[in-house]
Amino acid sequence: MRIYLCEDSFEGILTAVYDAWAGRLGHDNVRLELQGEYNLELFADYVVVLPDDEKAEKVVRTLRQKLSEEVFEYVYKAAMSQERRKADLIYRFIVLAIQRGARIVSEFGNPVVMDIFELVRNVSNESHLLLGFIRFQELENGVLFAKITPKNYVLTLIAPHFEDRLSGENWVIYDAVHEMAAVHARNTSWVLSREAKMPEKLPESGQEEEYEELWKIFFHTIGIEARKNPKCQRNMLPLWYRKNMLEFENNENC
Amino acid sequence: MAEKSWLFVIGKIRIYVRKTLAIRYIICYNKKNENIYSVIEMQIEQKMTIQEKLQILTDAAKYDAACTSSGVDRKGKAGSMGNAAACGICHTFASDGRCVSLLKILFTNECVFDCKYCINRASNDVKRAAFTPDEVCTLTMEFYRRNYIEGLFLSSGILKNPNYTMDLLYQTLYKLRTEYHFMGYIHVKAIPGADEELIRRTGFLADRMSVNLELPTGDGLRRLAPHKTRKTILKPMKQIQKGIVNSKNEMTVYQEAPRFVPAGQSTQMIIGATPESDYQIMSVAEALYKNYDLKRVFYSAYVSVNTDAMLPALPDGPPLLREHRLYQADWLLRYYGFEASELLSPDRPNFNVLLDPKCEWAVRHLEYFPVEINRADYQTLLRVPGIGVKSAQRIVRARRSAKLDFEDLKRLGVVLKRAVYFITCMGRMQYRIRLEENSITHNLIHDDRKKLYEMQENESFTQMSLFDDFHLTVPPSVEDGRAAVSGQL
Numbered sequence: 001m002r003i004y005l006c007e008d009s010f011e012g013i014l015t016a017v018y019d020a021w022a023g024r025l026g027h028d029n030v031r032l033e034l035q036g037e038y039n040l041e042l043f044a045d046y047v048v049v050l051p052d053d054e055k056a057e058k059v060v061r062t063l064r065q066k067l068s069e070e071v072f073e074y075v076y077k078a079a080m081s082q083e084r085r086k087a088d089l090i091y092r093f094i095v096l097a098i099q100r101g102a103r104i105v106s107e108f109g110n111p112v113v114m115d116i117f118e119l120v121r122n123v124s125n126e127s128h129l130l131l132g133f134i135r136f137q138e139l140e141n142g143v144l145f146a147k148i149t150p151k152n153y154v155l156t157l158i159a160p161h162f163e164d165r166l167s168g169e170n171w172v173i174y175d176a177v178h179e180m181a182a183v184h185a186r187n188t189s190w191v192l193s194r195e196a197k198m199p200e201k202l203p204e205s206g207q208e209e210e211y212e213e214l215w216k217i218f219f220h221t222i223g224i225e226a227r228k229n230p231k232c233q234r235n236m237l238p239l240w241y242r243k244n245m246l247e248f249e250n251n252e253n254c
Numbered sequence: 255m256a257e258k259s260w261l262f263v264i265g266k267i268r269i270y271v272r273k274t275l276a277i278r279y280i281i282c283y284n285k286k287n288e289n290i291y292s293v294i295e296m297q298i299e300q301k302m303t304i305q306e307k308l309q310i311l312t313d314a315a316k317y318d319a320a321c322t323s324s325g326v327d328r329k330g331k332a333g334s335m336g337n338a339a340a341c342g343i344c345h346t347f348a349s350d351g352r353c354v355s356l357l358k359i360l361f362t363n364e365c366v367f368d369c370k371y372c373i374n375r376a377s378n379d380v381k382r383a384a385f386t387p388d389e390v391c392t393l394t395m396e397f398y399r400r401n402y403i404e405g406l407f408l409s410s411g412i413l414k415n416p417n418y419t420m421d422l423l424y425q426t427l428y429k430l431r432t433e434y435h436f437m438g439y440i441h442v443k444a445i446p447g448a449d450e451e452l453i454r455r456t457g458f459l460a461d462r463m464s465v466n467l468e469l470p471t472g473d474g475l476r477r478l479a480p481h482k483t484r485k486t487i488l489k490p491m492k493q494i495q496k497g498i499v500n501s502k503n504e505m506t507v508y509q510e511a512p513r514f515v516p517a518g519q520s521t522q523m524i525i526g527a528t529p530e531s532d533y534q535i536m537s538v539a540e541a542l543y544k545n546y547d548l549k550r551v552f553y554s555a556y557v558s559v560n561t562d563a564m565l566p567a568l569p570d571g572p573p574l575l576r577e578h579r580l581y582q583a584d585w586l587l588r589y590y591g592f593e594a595s596e597l598l599s600p601d602r603p604n605f606n607v608l609l610d611p612k613c614e615w616a617v618r619h620l621e622y623f624p625v626e627i628n629r630a631d632y633q634t635l636l637r638v639p640g641i642g643v644k645s646a647q648r649i650v651r652a653r654r655s656a657k658l659d660f661e662d663l664k665r666l667g668v669v670l671k672r673a674v675y676f677i678t679c680m681g682r683m684q685y686r687i688r689l690e691e692n693s694i695t696h697n698l699i700h701d702d703r704k705k706l707y708e709m710q711e712n713e714s715f716t717q718m719s720l721f722d723d724f725h726l727t728v729p730p731s732v733e734d735g736r737a738a739v740s741g742q743l
C-alpha cells in the first residue's frame with residue numbers, strides 16, 4: 001500500500017490525485033491522506049506530495065473538458081470540506097468519473113458518489129447560509145471587516161458574491177478558524193491571503209455603534225410576539241452561527 | 255372612523271376642522287370656494303430620534319407576511335452598490351422563526367383609513383411616526399453595506415390620501431436608486447386608489463410590487479376595511495400584471511429596456527379574521543395565480559391586535575395550523591399540478607386538521623394507486639404522498655441507469671413511511687397493505703400527528719414557505735410555463 005500525503009488545499013489534493021494516478025500501482029493499492037493527523041501503518045510506504053500547480057491544472061482540465069463543469073464543481077466543493085477523508089474520496093470519485101463519464105453525478109446508488117454528495121451538500125449549505133449571516137463592521141479607516149468561523153473552507157466560495165455586491169467598498173472577510181482572509185480593494189478583484197492572522201478587535205469607525213444599535217432595534221422589533229417560536233428559530237439559525245452575529249450578542253435569542 | 259368634523263362659518267369664510275386621533279385638518283374656503291388656507295397637523299413628533307422612528311415603524315410593519323427577496327438575478331455594476339440573487343438569502347431569523355431578508359418598514363404608520371384588523375388604523379391611539387426619504391435611504395444603504403439585509407421592503411399607512419402616499423414611496427425609491435445608487439432588492443407596496451402613473455413610475459424602480467388583497471372576499475372587506483374595495487385593490491393588481499407583460503415584450507425587442515417589477519407581484523390574505531372557508535380562500539388564490547400571474551400569495555394568520563365587535567377574539571392565538579395547511583395546499587397548486595377543486599369542495603370546504611392536503615387527496619383517490627415507480631410519469635409521481643418535487647426529479651433521472659427499489663428510494667429522499675401505501679417497485683409493494691381508505695388514513699394520521707405535535711411544540715413552521723423562497727431549485731417547468739403563458743397574452 002502506498003499512501004500519498006497531501007496538503008489540505010485544492011492544489012495539494014489534485015496534485016496527489018495526479019501522482020497517485022501516474023504511479024500506476026493500481027487504484028486498490030494506493031490511498032490519499034491529508035498531512036497532519038494520520039495513523040502510521042506498518043506496511044505502507046508514505047510519499048509526501050508537494051503541491052504542484054501544473055499537475056493540479058492538468059487534472060482540472062481533464063475534469064472540465066473531458067467530463068463536465070458539474071463534475072469539476074463537485075470536486076472543488078468536496079475539496080473545501082472539513083472532512084478528513086476527503087482526499088481519498090475525491091480520488092475515488094475522479095477514478096469513477098473517468099470510467100463512467102459525466103453521468104456519474106446522477107448515480108445516487110454509488111456509495112463513493114453519495115459520500116461526495118454529502119460533502120458537497122455540507123459545504124454548499126454552509127456557504128449559502130453565510131452569504132446572509134456574515135456581518136461587516138466598518139473600521140476607522142472605512143474598511144468593512146467581517147470575521148467568520150466556518151467549519152468548511154468556504155472563503156473562496158463566498159468572496160465572489162461580495163465582490164459583485166460590494167464592488168465599491170474595501171472589505172476583508174477573515175476566516176479565524178483556518179486563518180485565511182479574502183481581501184478586496186475597491187473596484188478590483190478580491191485576493192485570498194493564506195496564513196493571515198488578525199486581532200480579535202479592530203478600531204471601529206465613529207458611526208459604527210449607531211448602526212449596530214439600529215440593527216438590534218430592528219431585529220428585536222420585527223418578531224411577532226403572538227407567534228414566538230424559539231425552537232423554529234433555532235432550527236433555521238443554529239446557535240453555532242450566532243457567535244459572529246451582533247444581534248445575538250450576550251446570548252440574546254430573541 | 256372615530257372622527258369629528260366641524261364646519262364654522264365666519265363671515266364669508268367657511269372653515270372645516272376634521273379631527274381623528276391621528277390627524278387634524280383645518281381647511282378654509284372663501285366664498286368662491288377657493289381653498290385659502292389649510293393646515294394638516296399630525297400627531298407626529300418631529301423631534302423623534304431615528305431610533306424611535308425605526309422602532310415604531312418596524313413594529314407597525316411586522317404583520318405583513320411577505321418578506322422574501324427572491325425572483326430576480328441582477329449582477330452588480332461599477333459605481334453602484336448591490337445585486338440581487340434569485341434564490342433569495344436569509345440574513346437572520348426573528349424570534350418567531352421567520353426569515354429576515356429585507357428591511358421591512360412603513361414609511362409612516364399615520365393612516366387616514368380605518369381597517370378594523372390593523373394596528374395603524376386611524377381610530378387607534380398609537381404613537382405615530384414618519385421617516386423622511388433620506389432617512390429610509392441611509393438606513394437601507396448602511397444596513398446593506400454591513401450585510402444585515404438583502405434590500406428594502408417599503409410599505410406605508412395612508413398619509414393624507416393614496417396619491418400623496420404613493421408619491422412619497424416613489425420619491426424614496428427614486429432617491430435610493432438614482433442618488434444613492436442602490437442596486438439591491440426592493441419590494442414596495444402599491445397603494446390602492448393611487449394614480450396609475452405613480453404606480454407605473456414606481457414599478458420601474460422596484461423589483462417586486464404587491465397590493466394586499468387583505469380579505470378573501472369583497473364582503474369581508476366591506477365589513478372590516480370600509481375604505482377599501484375589491485375594485486380599488488384589483489385595479490392596481492391588473493395594472494401591474496399588464497406592466498410586467500409589456501416590459502417582458504419590450505425586453506425581447508430591446509435588451510436594455512427598463513424592467514418593470516422584474517421579480518413579479520405578490521399579495522397577502524389575512525386568515526381567520528373573517529369567516530371564509532378554506533375552499534373559498536384556495537379558490538381565490540387559484541384565480542389570482544391564473545388571472546393575475548401572481549408569483550406568490552401569502553397567508554397571514556390573523557393576529558389579534560385590536561378589540562372590536564367585528565373581530566374574532568382568538569383566545570388560542572393566531573390560527574397558525576390553518577395557515578400552515580393553506581401554505582401546503584398553495585404549494586400543491588403551484589408545483590404539483592393540483593387544482594383547488596380537487597382538494598376541496600363546497601361540501602368539504604375545510605382542510606383536515608390531522609392530515610396534510612396531499613395525503614388527504616390521496617386516500618380519497620385510491621383508484622389512482624398504487625403507481626409503479628419505474629414507469630409512472632413525473633406528474634403522476636408528484637401526486638404520491640412522500641414524494642416531493644426534488645425526489646420526483648431524482649427518480650426520473652436515476653431510473654434511466656437502473657431499476658429502482660425501495661432502498662434506492664430512501665436514498666433519493668422519498669419519505670417511505672408515507673409513500674409505501676401508494677407505490678410499487680418492480681410490481682411489488684413493500685408490505686402487504688390493504689388499499690383501503692380508513693386503515694391508510696389511520697396510519698397516516700398517526701404519522702402526521704407526530705409531526706403536528708412537533709409543530710405545535712414550535713417545530714418547523716416556516717420551513718415550507720422558506721423552502722419555497724430559499725435555496726430551493728424549483729422545477730423550471732411550472733414558473734416558466736406560467737411565464738410563457740403570460741408572454742402570449
Ligand code: SF4
Binds near residue numbers: 368369373375411412
Ligand atoms: S390602510 Fe388599513 S391596513 Fe393599511 S395601514 Fe391603514 S388601516 Fe392599516
